[in-house]
Amino acid sequence: MSIDYLIKITIPMLQGAQMTVLLFFIAIIASIPLGFLITLMAKSSNRGLAAIAHTYIYVMRGTPLLLQLLFICFGLPLLPVVGEYLVMDRFVAACVGFILNYAAYFAEIFRGGLLAIDKGQYEAAQVLGFSKWQTTRKIILPQMFRVALPAVANESITLVKDTALLYAVAVPELLHFAQTAVNRDFTIMPFFVAGVIYLLMTLLLTLFFKWLERRSKFE
Template sequence: MSMDYFWEITGPMLEGAKTTVLLFFLAIVTSIPLGFAITLVVRSRFKPLAWLANAFIYVMRGTPLLLQMLFFCFGLPVLPVIGEYLVLDRFVAAALAFTLNYAAYFAEIFRGGLLAIDKGQYEAAQVLGLGRFHTMTRIILPQMFRIALPAVSNEAITLVKDTALLYAVAVPELLHFAKTAVNRDFTIMPFVIAGVIYLVMTLILTLFFKILERKFKFD
């Protein structure tokens, strides 16, 4: 393979990788706070609201992300009466599906982190005279974050790979350009290059989370 051909096929794939990275950042930035909010709702004393949050988590974790993407892309517009108002750009629809799906997973991760904290921590905070807000922000949440960080790291890396599902709804991203080059040139090299790009992205994420883990003394 000549260098000219390498750059000829790599250029478009790098352009597609921009869409991949954009979807990743949109999903991670929105799904983490949403997931934490859902965790708080699940723990709410208002049972109907907690039930709805649990139902949301069950549905989003129990159905394929691809199905959810197809629903937001092609299902919403055909809903009776309101469908015409729910026509979304395919990238926007996919980003919405990713956000809701990963929020459900992060909600469970954060719930597990909260459950892992000994109840004595809450009692100690009460003895010190800390209110509920300060107890959560100064004692509980920092510990929850340390506990949940490895699982959050795994989900973030999975999210990078799941962005390839954009291919299924015809959003031009990294895999789209790789498949186009394979079909045109009858060579597997575009797939190899795409794989290397994905590996580089996951390596960067892995190193980032390793730094966070060292900062919070996971070693």
């Protein structure tokens, strides 16, 4: 296997990896705040809001991400009356699917983080004269994110790997170019190269979250 061949197959895969990275950042930036909002809804005293949040989490976590992507990409346009208004670019549809799916997982992570905080923290803040907003912003949220950080890191790494599902909805990403090279050249080497690229991306992400964890311990 020549170096020239490795360069030849790696260049298009790196181009595909740009789509992978773009999807990752869009999904992570949008799904984390959405997940926190869903957590607040699930803990709301309003039973209607809480029921909607719990149902959403159950449905999104209980069905495969691939099924959700296929439904958003190919199912929504088939809906009567409104279907024609729900036609989206494949990449946009994939982003919507990833955001909605991962928001449900992050909502459960944040809920676990809130449950890990001792109730005495709320009582102490009340004794000190903190308002509900001050208690949440200065005491509860920092502790919640510190507790939830390892789970957020694991879920983020899973998100990097799940971006390979773009292949199923015909978005040309890393795996698409690897499969194209395998079919064209009758060699599995492109799969190994793709695997190395995924490993490098997850390594960078792992190092980033380890740095965040170390930093959070000193705050």
